[in-house]
Amino acid sequence: MNVPIRRLTFFCMVLFGALLLNANYLQGLQAEDLREHRHNQRQTARQFDAARGAIIVGNEQIAYSEPTEDEDAAYAYQRHYDNSEEYAHITGFYSLYNATGIEGEQNSMLNGSDSRLAVSNFMDTLTGEESQGASVELTLNPEAQETAFDALRSTGKNGAAVALDPNTGAVLASASVPSYDANPLADHDPSKVEETYQELEEAEDKPLLNRAFNQRYPPGSTFKVVTAAAALEDGETPDSTQPAPETYQLPAGGTMPNHGGINGPCNGGDPDPLRHSIEISCNTSMAHWAVDLGEEKMAAQAEAFGFDSGEFDIPLTVSESSYPRGLNGSQLAQTGIGQFDVSATPLQMAMIAGGIANGGDVMRPYLVEKVESSDFTQLESANPEVFSEAVSSSTADGLTEMMVQVTEGDEASGTQGAIPGMQVAGKTGTAETGQGSTHNWFISFAPANDPQVAVAVVLENGNSSGGELAAPVAKPIMEAVIEQ
Template sequence: MNQSIRRLSAFVMALFVVLLLNVTWIQGFQAEELRENPHNTRRYLDRLREPRGPIVIGETRVAFSTPFEAGNTVQYQREYPEGTLYAHVVGTFRTTGESGIEASENELLNGTDDRLAVRNFIDILTGEQRTGATVEMTIDPRAQRAARDGLAQVGRNGAAVALDPSTGAVLAAYSAPTFDPAEVTSVTEAEAAAARWEELSEAESQPLLNRAFNETYPPGSVFKVVTAAAALENGATPESTQPAPAVLDLPQGGTLPNAFSGPCNGGSPDTLAHSIEISCNTSMANWALTLGEDKMREQAERFGFGREGLEIPSPVAESVYPEGMGGSSLAQTGIGQFDVRATPLQMAMVAAGVANGGDVMKPYLVDRVTDADLETIVRTAPRKYSDAVSSRTAEQLTRMMVAVTEGAEGSGRSGAIPGIEVAGKTGTAENAGPTHNWFISFAPADDPEIAVAVLVENGGGSGGTLAAPIAKSIMEAVLAG
């Protein structure tokens, strides 16, 4: 009998040990995971009770929380009065997660950030409820509306990004198609909101995708600015020439034609400057072959290609210049084809780097953050991201890009603004479907205030006809003051 009792006691003790270990594991190692789990009912209710701070663009609160009574408690509904206009950059605050600035600045907005500790302590002493900070964004409403209207007019998916080249502040970041955050954030109609989010997530047009930051495309001929920069940085001048036949025989077989019939300079070698003005394929492919893969990649990386982990503070997809290529592939990269991939933000950074004398500034979306007393607790200081080219090369590229919009044979004359000198570059990128159409630009060319990249997905036309007018309208909106 004693032996049976001892065995039973040992078994019971073992069960207690297992139970204690399980509790320790849950409380010590899985607490955070369980607390943040979207199926955690307590966390769900906690999020509904968060009086989040507002997000401001210009003078408008584009996201804020309004209280309402739910039984014996006060809950908060997130409101987005501007609807689809800022959906991708502002993001959404849902009971199951966040996106955009709502995600990247979540702890500031919900008031748990350590930088709000003093403010929170004062609230405790005075019996006030903890409130989140106010996040003021860099977006210029005029530029954002011009981007929206321009893409709506062409009726295609796409994206537009505008930067202040001297600081890196993001003045516009619009992605089409878009969505209405109000449809996916309702607290009182939570099931309908969740169903709508699921519907948008599965839509073939990908309206939840921020094409400005999180999708890469073949840049096509706008990448010729990078190729020209590599040439100038390695001893060429705007008057240096390359053969520019109607069709280039590639080193490993195959051919590369110009976008227009015939050679680029009447059969003679074409200058680098003229090749940029008319967007000559064959001469720019020859420049890539002459420079070689290492010099081409080095120049691309100096503009930001191949750099992981860029956050502005929203995460940005990595733009890519390929490795380990043969001569035929290398030639194609000179005109932004083969496996060259870039986000619209990246191509705006290329334009901004040239505009800023060769220095690429780190893009940023948040201007400053203030507490409940409107005291500034965070202000973004402009910071250099990379040295892309020398100031001399930047000036040479600027003159070449001005010829694109003002030259007699310029491919981007529809991007010109009367009375203001615009530096630009067109792009028409081959892909599996109809061509993507690009335009990058900055203005005024002699004292730049704005740099722009516009992408029209599968437009099937040219960058000069489809994308350049959109870029023009964005630049005009900002320069009009």
């Protein structure tokens, strides 16, 4: 055999050996991962022939599988979503192509493949019963969720609202507008699914985006409670003052005027007490506070509330909120009023309100209350835990006192967030976008003396004030929880 033939033979043997190794690797070591992968269309198609578990809110199924009525249907079960637009950003959808939201994050439970369902599946095999996936019960309060969604839509603006139980971290409501109907995405016709998804993905107003968890906004004046927290933690009191001129000459150049209906200096020319600056939402005094405290203390306080903590799961992925670093004096002043490069998700701002309501401890948010197999065996249950110790209890008390004045003080900026017969702690926000428009915010908790709910609302390009546009959305959400 001549040299070229030997070389060719050797090369072919190497290729054949590599093929055998790859086949064994895929079929042996990677088989289960590939089989269970959410983008494996064969796996997805197979599961349309099985009874997928339900997603439950308030003892009602909002996502469930029903047997198809047509004998000629491609698959045995059809996935349905009730009140889909209201819940779509939470449930997500289960399609021939992929799974999103809770459908994706809890897929192994819902489809019955999780190892914790092995005994149940084995018993079903012995008895001849059809195996079913586990049900996933969410923490959402149905009245609060409906109220949040309807109130947001009534404004005619894009935006989001989040409500938390400040004592546990349970997500009581999470609404994002605009939304979408998940039902067409669970259709058995691949062409219809693809067409619907492409339309949603290419839509200018981004209906697939979960604004509550994954859109970051400048928080504007709602961030002033973080600045105030940093001041109190540094040994100041609600009566401590800062200059509050009509226009602040920024340390590194430029000026900052007062906004929010404030004409002239915030306190008639005198230094403004911290409590009064929060009540009327004074820009110039809060900018002075940020500069006096310095970048390190401001950043540390923001991080204590959850900023710059990276993404985290609840189990849906929540985008990171951030406080900038390497600031000059003018930039630092702007961060004191929630501008420059400060960015926050609505969930993060609800966590700030919730942390103050909970005596300074921010609880880790969570969406899943429990998971049960078809025979009602409990497989998972919520275990509330502290996310961060943001401030001392005395600082939380001071912040609560100041935030109550935002809704009921003589010069209150958030009166439309007040609830008759109880004290509401709140903070308004009007955030400059850099594009000639403003986002409008309101964060709050109630009752102030025994908090049951903490809320954050943001409306995009509202071009109003947080007190005028966002507070009226937060108020009925709080009422929906408290009146249960």
